[in-house]
Amino acid sequence: MSISKAEESFLRTSILSTPPSRADGRLLNEFRMIAVNREAVFGRVNLGGTDVIAAVKLEVENIGPTGDGAEGEGRDGGRVACAIICAQSAYPHKSPQALDEASADLTALFTPILASSLTPSSQLTIVPHKRSWLLGIEAIILADDGNAIDAVMVAIRAALWDLRIPRTKGVQYVSRPTYSGTYTASADAIKGILTEGKRVDPADFELEDSYDEGNPLERRDELPVCVTLNLIGSTYFLDASAREADGVQDRLSLFYSFSKSASLNGVSHGMHYSGPSELKFGDVGPLIQSGEKHASELSAALNSMFRAEDVKNAAALRR
Template identity: 40%
Template sequence: MSISKAEKSYIQTGLLSAPPRRQDGRSLLDFRSIALETGVVPLANGSARLLIADGTEILAATKLQVQDGPLPQLTCTVTCSPAAYPHLSPAALDDVQADLTALLNGTLSRHRPDNLTILPGKKAWALHLDIIVLADAGNVCDALFMAARAALWDTRVPRTRGVEYKARKDSGFDMQTAPPDFELADYWDDGEVLGGRDTWPVSITLNIESSVHYLDAILQEEASTPLRLLLMYSFPGPILQGMRTIGSGDLSLPQIKALLADGEKYALELMQALNAKLSEEDVRRNQKARDRFEQRY
């Protein structure tokens, strides 16, 4: 997004004034209001829709597929709606999608939930996370990670049990001791929650303007800020999993250390707020699942 020099100067002056001023009246460390809902895609194993103050909107969904092999896999794909970036050419939009996919996939693929194994050493669940950016009104990276965490939190892994086929000793078939196949067990709640769902990372974007930094920038603020620092933290911790700078500014080592300490605090606060909301969504989702099960039987 491009803005005029006058608007850029106005935004920068407001951020550096005492007390700081932002266009929407927020303080430097305030997020815009966030609406979050899980279970929004009926055929997905987990899903979430996130909306930041009628602006940035993200839809995330997970799907589990059986794969041959001993280790489960996690892949992420980010797709951007052309309506979210009308000023970009198709080639530029492809670059944005590839960059966001690499950022998300590089962070989340390090996590291996412990309940994705079906038959040890033979079959496992492959977890696919698909995210669509429907609108971008600023701070899209933080929104992506929040939506991803919500969809993964909402994911239910189908319960399975091994099936062993017995043959007579004189039949000529190989008598295996390990179950060669599996079947799905029918439960009212669609399965068990994804293992380690408390550990999924969040992203904190520190928008740095001279001597101050602020959170949750809108598009005009992003366009006027020379440097942004993206920090990805996983839990428990927080544990720093990734870091990226966007822009032309420079940071000294003491500045980086101070920003990392602040980032840890912001990440912990964001994680706690997300978990509280997602716990409320769990109650609502389980009630809906019970209602569906009762209608079937």
């Protein structure tokens, strides 16, 4: 989508006016309706016309050298692999090469953010120094009507909310000593020799039988969110539509997570700035503070939405 210079000037003037105005009547700090569909390890988000689907899965990885001499990629505390895919349906005007480059850029943006917020975790260690879980995360942007980055993070959060970590128990092997030669001993002594063994650390694992699929992620209500500030100088607005994004191309995306004990003092997992204009140093601090506030509100709203849906689903199962 592209807009004329006159449309761009009108859009920017409207946002900077007193009071500011937007084409759809929203306030500057107001999101469009966020519709989230959660099912098993999938999350789908509709934000205006932006449509994103995310999925997560677990795979077992070896830690350190394996039996065939190869080096396992696993690590204690687990590992995250991420892929963000831009579908042709979302960007019909882009060439396949441009789509691949956009997907690679988004993957490079999200991978360290998700890794820093999800690992290391004791839940993702199966057998210390031997086996761990690889948490695979994939999101596909099916349609982009603006603010796709924020929508991707919400979709990933929804998929992770319903993830279950399988319960496992370590398998220990007992080595029995071998004896050669002739021994003369009592029956009790011989019995002790035969049953003597050395207990070793777990070398492998097996899944526990359980009535459910495992444990949810610990502190899943502290999963990160993203809030993108669309900038005209020091003035910003949230959740730009596709037309607004064409007219205002300077954007600062902030990634935060929040604990129950500190709803405002969040943990920053990174930020990303894009646009043709230079971001003034004096504007950075106030923008970060504002972004953290909006991120806290978004995180709380999503947690409330997901918990309410969990209660509703649990009640339906009891009927």
